[in-house]
Amino acid sequence: MIFKKGNITASIDVLINDLGVPASFESIKSYTLACLQGSNDTTTEVIIPILFVVANDMGPDSVIEYKHSFSVEVAKDIVFNLNRAYKTANLKFVLTNKISATSTDSGGVIGIDTTPFVDSLPNPMGLPIHYSVATEGFRASTENGNRKPTIGVHQEDFLDLLKNTVDINSILTIVLVSALNNTHLGGTPIFPLSQGPYPGTDRPSVGFLPFYSLTDGNQSILGINYENSNITVPTYEGGAGHRHMIYVNLIGSMLGLLPTYVSDYASLKGDTGLAECNDTGCVSTGGAGDCMSDITPYVGETTLWSTLLLDNAESHASTCGDTAHPTLTGHYVSGDNVMSLRVDMRRSIWSPAQISFIRGSLATTGSPWNSFASTALEYTTIPVIEEVDPCAEVVRASVVRIYTEKTQDMSLEASSILAIIKKIQLLCNNILNR
């Protein structure tokens, strides 16, 4: 389970924050109920145009020197992982061929210089503190409560620029950034590894993925170097080899695969420590970030989830136990929440409920995913993404470099050609000199 302890994404924090706003709450509720209806069509492949924006600090302490070709290579790798993970839901992500309806940009990946968005805020003592991207990181989180205020790159200004540049309502946009703000969950500040809004809110469907959440290979391709940046790079418990799961979870959270409970759960009224509830429902706060046993669990049909998660033995998977269903033979009650994402390094394990929710999201008119899918042909012309397995790093490297046509020794052909040329010259010179 990826969302255990909540420290893999700030999406839950953002969702909880939005659910605290009555208008957002109603919007999320409406959206979630609509998606829960599912869709009659679960088999048609749906294309989602996707664009990666590299937030590129041009300062001397930048962690990246933007190179378009390198970024495209990384984008293709992320897209490959997404397509592999979402294949069972028949979702296919394709890099855009343009960034807006009127643009001539090639799309797929663009770089944006974030230097103009560096923010400077006074501290409570009145002494000005200059925050820079280099020292504070790209701060994508919003100001809220006891969190640190927005510093570094101002998210709203950046999003305004993005709105004017990219058709973000038609293109799923993922911004690669230096770092995200710290966030608090269960009272402990943590480093979120990704952030994306729940789709029912009016937030732009723009995801943020810090460079440190990329796989080591992708960081290497991009030349990521935090040494001079003063940014604390969090450690991902899942291990470097599993880090691409973060991409999958970011998209999952933006699809709405988070444990929201917007229907009326009378038994959960009040603050249980595991969920914040009001008259209309509850939302998981994660409590200590562990199992959500008080909330409707997922009932598996035949297989223990834990046995499907390859990294379970390394304690990176769910620690919430699966137990045999008390009455249904061959069924198991998961300690995880019904909407919790479950992916391992080789496959996605979407529950039928999750697939139904995803397809429902695509079918819900007005949802961002419905918009992405309905305008996909306008922004993509690529029928097939290169099917190369990026997990097989060695194989992939050789595939990339295998198209060399070696220079050959053509001495024999040259000898023949020179002989013919000589013969022609002799014939002609004899005639001309006669």
Place this chain on the structure above:
Amino acid sequence: MALDLRLEVHTTDDCRNLVIEDVTGNYSEDNLGGWGTINIYPYKEDISIDISVQAYMGTSENITIHEGTFSLDTFQGFMFTPSEESFKGFKLSIPAETFNQELGISSELSTLDDTLYQVNIRVYALNDLTDMHGEYTMPFKNTCMTSALVSKTLSSINLLADDCEEDALEKALLAKSLLESLEN
């Protein structure tokens, strides 16, 4: 599909310049190896392109291979590109003197030697030869001067003259036939 580079190589009509032209084209459904989209984009700020040429010089009995490399960054003065930002569709035109100098060929001619050439293009990340994105090699038979010679020979024959001219015509046609066999 990886970047599938394509070149056209020819000489100028006066045989004084070797012209190497990129005809890879943009990526499309019909050109999966084209520039951009899922393949690398040809932006000058992102990639470097080297063109190496081997020239097979000498006689049919004694061949010497001369080789030289033309980095498009270094030889941008000899290059035309439709767009300032991109290498796509570049046309590199190298004068014979420069060409011979780079390949170490001793020649007093201001034209390119008629012989076999092998042209190799390599595309790699900017200034990083370890990060190759594409490579393509093609042979080029230069017959420019020989072709001009055959034309001159044919035009010198007086078809209304005596039997000797018939013999000359026969030889000229043989030369033309041999030339065509080379060009094909």
